Amino acid sequence: MVDKPQTEQVVTMPVINPKTGRASTRHTFAGKLDLIEKKETLSDWKTCNDTQDYAHERLLSYQMELYVLSCKQPITEIQYRLIARPGIKLCGKDLFPGEKKGSTNFDKKHYEDRVYEWMLERPERMVELKHPLNHARLAQAEEWLWAIHVRLMHCEKHGFLANSHGCKAWFKNCPYVPLCALNAIGGDIQDMIERDYEKRPVVHAELSLDDVNVITFSSASCLTLCELKFDLLYRQGLKPKNYDDGEALFVGSATHKGLEHYKKHFDLDGALAAIDEWEKANPILGGFGSHADKQHEQDQRIAKAKGMTRAAAWKWPNPDTLT
Numbered sequence: 001m002v003d004k005p006q007t008e009q010v011v012t013m014p015v016i017n018p019k020t021g022r023a024s025t026r027h028t029f030a031g032k033l034d035l036i037e038k039k040e041t042l043s044d045w046k047t048c049n050d051t052q053d054y055a056h057e058r059l060l061s062y063q064m065e066l067y068v069l070s071c072k073q074p075i076t077e078i079q080y081r082l083i084a085r086p087g088i089k090l091c092g093k094d095l096f097p098g099e100k101k102g103s104t105n106f107d108k109k110h111y112e113d114r115v116y117e118w119m120l121e122r123p124e125r126m127v128e129l130k131h132p133l134n135h136a137r138l139a140q141a142e143e144w145l146w147a148i149h150v151r152l153m154h155c156e157k158h159g160f161l162a163n164s165h166g167c168k169a170w171f172k173n174c175p176y177v178p179l180c181a182l183n184a185i186g187g188d189i190q191d192m193i194e195r196d197y198e199k200r201p202v203v204h205a206e207l208s209l210d211d212v213n214v215i216t217f218s219s220a221s222c223l224t225l226c227e228l229k230f231d232l233l234y235r236q237g238l239k240p241k242n243y244d245d246g247e248a249l250f251v252g253s254a255t256h257k258g259l260e261h262y263k264k265h266f267d268l269d270g271a272l273a274a275i276d277e278w279e280k281a282n283p284i285l286g287g288f289g290s291h292a293d294k295q296h297e298q299d300q301r302i303a304k305a306k307g308m309t310r311a312a313a314w315k316w317p318n319p320d321t322l323t
């Protein structure tokens with residue numbers, strides 16, 4: 001029998017000046033841990049486009065080191081479980097038997113099964129990486145976080161600069177492209193904000209936290225990408241009305257919701273039901289043509305998330321069953 005894993009724990013810590021040991025009186029760091037297994041392994045489950053590329057990216061990121069520093073537990077090992085997002089589509093192969101070409105009567109379960117089988121076809125589609133904790137990187141992570149705090153204080157005093165290299169980051173348009181384009185030609189951005197944008201309920205959605213003085217790993221990464229985007233997203237809390245975050249984020253969030261349930265209860269049916277519940281609260285609102293197109297896209301994304309969750313549960317079963 002192993003210790004019960006701890007999941008989805010919110011952690012905070014002061015932002016410390018590594019030279020003086022003093023804490024910032026302005027900013028704190030917060031994050032949500034995916035999973036602590038056997039008390040000493042901090043585990044992060046991520047969906048991604050390509051597990052090899054993502055593994056490289058993870059090695060350069062300080063996210064897990066910051067979480068280790070925040071959680072104040074004797075972590076000795078960092079583990080990534082990377083889950084590739086299939087490119088296969090809900091298509092003619094998934095029509096109910098007897099349906100003619102051009103029909104839209106798709107069997108979503110058939111597509112979900114195809115996704116599940118695709119995941120299991122090649123080992124690189126679900127990958128586990130483990131590293132012993134590196135104390136030199138913990139120190140680097142502390143320095144990085146302090147540098148973020150210093151940069152933020154500088155921006156607040158001197159302004160948040162735009163960086164056009166961020167406009168297409170992560171293979172999608174930044175949601176503020178129309179705003180920045182209008183600003184660049186001297187247009188009335190206030191008018192556009194009132195017409196096309198709305199306030200997000202909380203600035204740190206993943207933590208359900210509305211505090212502009214909290215730094216998360218996501219917000220810090222955003223600051224280093226484009227200071228202006230950070231200002232619009234994490235200080236002003238603006239988002240376009242009826243905005244579709246895109247397939248990657250939608251499928252990632254739905255899969256995360258399923259896996260969150262699975263890691264707590266090791267109950268796959270419950271995990272799939274949790275994805276259905278998540279879908280009800282997160283319909284696709286924008287970004288596609290007709291209502292039928294949006295429904296098709298949503299069906300595809302949800303079935304994909306379920307197929308991926310089933311595959312991850314197969315790959316990483318209940319630890320109580322392991323010897």
Ligand code: SF4
Binds near residue numbers: 165176228
């Ligand atoms: S906020 Fe930054 S990343 Fe976004 S469109 Fe403007 S310049 Fe580009």
